[in-house]
C-alpha cells in the first residue's frame with residue numbers, strides 16, 4: 001500500500017542547526033495489518049508518520065500510496081485522501097468540550113445515516129459504557145477521552161489508521177483491549193501504532209524500530225517479552 005523510498009525530513013532547513021528527523025528511510029507497507037512503530041523519544045516516529053499521512057511534506061525521497069506518488073498530487077487530491085481514506089489519533093485528543101462523548105465521535109462522520117448507532121457501537125466495543133457516552137469530555141477519565149478519540153478516528157472506517165500513542169493514558173488491561181480491537185480492525189485495514197510500550201505489541205503483524213531518524217529494524221510478528 002505504501003512504497004517509501006529514500007525518505008528524509010529535515011526541520012529548520014534554513015537555519016544552521018538542522019534536525020534530520022527522518023533519514024533516508026526506504027520501506028514497503030502492506031494493504032492490511034497492525035504495525036507497531038517503536039523507538040526512543042525523538043527518534044523520528046511521529047515525523048515519519050506525519051510524512052506518510054500527508055501532514056508533513058518530506059524534504060527528499062518519495063512516498064507512493066496505492067501507486068500514487070504524493071509528489072504528483074495536488075493539495076486538493078491529498079486532502080481528499082486524508083479525509084476519505086485516513087484516520088488519525090493524535091497524542092492530544094482535541095475533543096470538543098461542550099459536546100457529549102458520542103457527539104464528539106459522530107461529528108467526524110462523512111454521512112449522517114446510522115452514525116449514532118455506529119458511534120455508540122464503536123465506543124461500546126472500546127469499553128465505554130452506555131451511561132458514559134452522554135457525558136462531556138471533562139466528566140470522563142483521561143483513558144475514556146482517549147478511547148473517544150480512537151472511536152472518532154474509526155467513524156469513517158478509514159483504510160489507514162495512524163495512531164500516535166493511542167494507549168498512553170490507558171491501564172494495561174484496557175490497552176490490551178484496545179489493541180485487540182485494532183488487531184481485528186487491521187484484518188481489512190492498515191493500522192500504524194506508535195508506542196513506547198512494547199508489551200502491547202505482542203500480537204502485531206510487524207514492528208518497525210526507529211533510531212535517530214533511521215529505521216533500525218523491521219520484523220514480522222509481535223514482540224514477546
Ligand SMILES: Nc1ncnc2c1ncn2[C@@H]1O[C@H](COP(=O)(O)OP(=O)(O)OP(=O)(O)O)[C@@H](O)[C@H]1O
Nearest residue numbers: 011012019021039040041042043044045046047048
Ligand atoms: N517542528 C519541529 N521543528 C524542529 N524540530 C522538530 C520538530 N518536530 C520534531 N522535531 C525534532 O525532530 C526529531 C524527531 O522528533 P519526533 O517527534 O518525530 O520523534 P518521536 O520519535 O515521535 O518522539 P516522541 O516519542 O518523544 O514523540 C527530534 O529531534 C525533535 O526534536
